[in-house]
Amino acid sequence: MTQQHVYIQGTILNEETRCSLADLCALCGVSTEIINEMIDEGIITPEGPSIREWCFTAVAIKRVQTTMRLQRDLRINLPGCALALDLLEELEELRHLSRRR
Amino acid sequence: MRNNSATDMEYKDYYKILNVARDATQDQIKQAYRKAARKCHPDVSKDAHAEAKFKEIGEAYEVLKDPEKRAAYDKFGAHWQEGQHFDPPPNWDAGFEFKGSGAYENDPGGFSDFFESLFGHAQAGGRQQAHAFRMKGEDHHAKIVIPLADAFRGARQTITLSRPSVDGDGRVSTSPHTLHVLIPKGIIEGQRVRLEGQGLPGYGGSPPGDLYLEIAFQEDRLFHAEKRDIHLTLPVTPWEAALGASLTVPTLDGQVQLKIPPGSQGGKKLRLKGKGLCSANHQGDQIVTLQIVAPEPTTDEQRRLYRAMAEQMPFNPRAGLER
Numbered sequence: 001m002t003q004q005h006v007y008i009q010g011t012i013l014n015e016e017t018r019c020s021l022a023d024l025c026a027l028c029g030v031s032t033e034i035i036n037e038m039i040d041e042g043i044i045t046p047e048g049p050s051i052r053e054w055c056f057t058a059v060a061i062k063r064v065q066t067t068m069r070l071q072r073d074l075r076i077n078l079p080g081c082a083l084a085l086d087l088l089e090e091l092e093e094l095r096h097l098s099r100r101r
Numbered sequence: 102m103r104n105n106s107a108t109d110m111e112y113k114d115y116y117k118i119l120n121v122a123r124d125a126t127q128d129q130i131k132q133a134y135r136k137a138a139r140k141c142h143p144d145v146s147k148d149a150h151a152e153a154k155f156k157e158i159g160e161a162y163e164v165l166k167d168p169e170k171r172a173a174y175d176k177f178g179a180h181w182q183e184g185q186h187f188d189p190p191p192n193w194d195a196g197f198e199f200k201g202s203g204a205y206e207n208d209p210g211g212f213s214d215f216f217e218s219l220f221g222h223a224q225a226g227g228r229q230q231a232h233a234f235r236m237k238g239e240d241h242h243a244k245i246v247i248p249l250a251d252a253f254r255g256a257r258q259t260i261t262l263s264r265p266s267v268d269g270d271g272r273v274s275t276s277p278h279t280l281h282v283l284i285p286k287g288i289i290e291g292q293r294v295r296l297e298g299q300g301l302p303g304y305g306g307s308p309p310g311d312l313y314l315e316i317a318f319q320e321d322r323l324f325h326a327e328k329r330d331i332h333l334t335l336p337v338t339p340w341e342a343a344l345g346a347s348l349t350v351p352t353l354d355g356q357v358q359l360k361i362p363p364g365s366q367g368g369k370k371l372r373l374k375g376k377g378l379c380s381a382n383h384q385g386d387q388i389v390t391l392q393i394v395a396p397e398p399t400t401d402e403q404r405r406l407y408r409a410m411a412e413q414m415p416f417n418p419r420a421g422l423e424r
Contacts, residue, residue, distance in 0.1 A: 005259070005281040006281060007257050007281045007282060007283045008280065008281065008282050008283065008296055008299070009283045009285075010282065010283070010294035010295050010296040010297070010312075010314070011294070011295045011297070012285050012288060012292065012293075012294055012295075012380075013292060013293045013294070013295055013313075014288065014289070014292045014380060014383075015383065016380070016381070016382055016383070027295075027311075029237065029240075058292065058293070062293070065240070065242075065313075066144050069142075069143075069144055070142070070144060073138060073142055073155075074135075074138055074139055074142060084145075088144070088145065092291075095147065096327075100325065
């Protein structure tokens with residue numbers, strides 16, 4: 001007997017993903033002030049000419065979420081998070097390269 | 102995922118988990134916790150069990166940072182071994198006041214049965230007794246490892262995550278939660294699928310959080326992926342490379358014929374368009390790298406052939422090394 005399951009189709013966050021400032025805030029559960037601070041710190045960079053037209057990539061969503069966790073769990077301040085994110089990204093690339101050796 | 106079963110409870114050696122001596126000072130415990138938390142944080146560590154480890158050290162710190170809880174825990178003595186079957190003796194906590202004493206700050210996802218049998222249930226929401234407010238549930242992040250073929254074609258996956266649920270009294274318990282998920286065609290490593298409402302439960306009637314599944318690829322015997330491109334190393338004979346050939350090559354889409362142009366060298370890359378990980382708007386290719394493999398001569402006739410080549414094709418492959 002085969003059981004019929006309902007398969008959930010999620011939203012893919014890929015290189016085509018773009019979301020507005022409001023979407024980003026809702027997805028990450030943060031205020032626009034926090035997003036602005038992260039932009040000032042260079043953690044994320046919006047695309048688009050003005051705030052109304054700002055859009056953010058899937059990478060930005062992930063960086064905001066990771067920043068929130070690093071702040072909460074490890075009490076890292078924003079400049080520290082910016083540094084940690086950049087180093088983690090570099091580490092990820094190096095790990096990928098070394099796997100190929 | 103940890104299996105939480107109340108009938109099979111194991112002793113947890115919180116000192117060992119934080120790697121501190123039993124007579125460590127509160128400062129030493131704090132420092133050990135911070136060091137371990139940085140190392141095991143799931144956003145930092147690549148360890149597949151980082152999430153569980155991070156929870157464990159959070160739980161250990163929850164007990165040891167609080168002198169009263171620590172004193173109660175110490176009453177069990179030092180002879181217990183990590184993982185040993187454990188039942189708390191009756192009235193072991195007489196004289197201590199912490200059961201149901203409110204929120205635990207570290208972990209919204211519930212602590213171990215060992216912890217809960219000693220110190221009571223963590224309150225839903227952890228910080229600031231959030232169950233009194235309306236608050237969206239927290240997002241849950243998990244990594245799933247899929248074969249390359251599933252990313253190429255799209256697939257159906259059944260995954261089981263341990264997910265905390267909240268009962269009427271705001272108590273948290275962990276139970277396995279099975280989900281059937283569609284893996285979209287053309288997803289690549291590091292990308293995520295967001296499943297709305299499949300995260301941790303909300304408080305005060307608010308909606309649950311979301312579940313984010315991050316994709317990682319299983320090691321494949323033949324292929325490796327770099328972003329959308331699939332790489333394959335193709336061994337060829339010297340004469341196939343020199344004279345050209347039409348070869349059968351495996352791809353994620355099955356076997357295809359690949360033309361090797363005459364005069365190819367080892368390391369040459371050939372592109373099979375569209376045979377990589379393709380999404381709606383992005384194409385991935387398969388990149389085939391030629392690797393010339395020379396057969397070892399085993400008979401006099403074969404050695405004669407090599408010598409004839411040496412005589413008739415004078416060639417210095419090391420010309421570029423001269424300085």
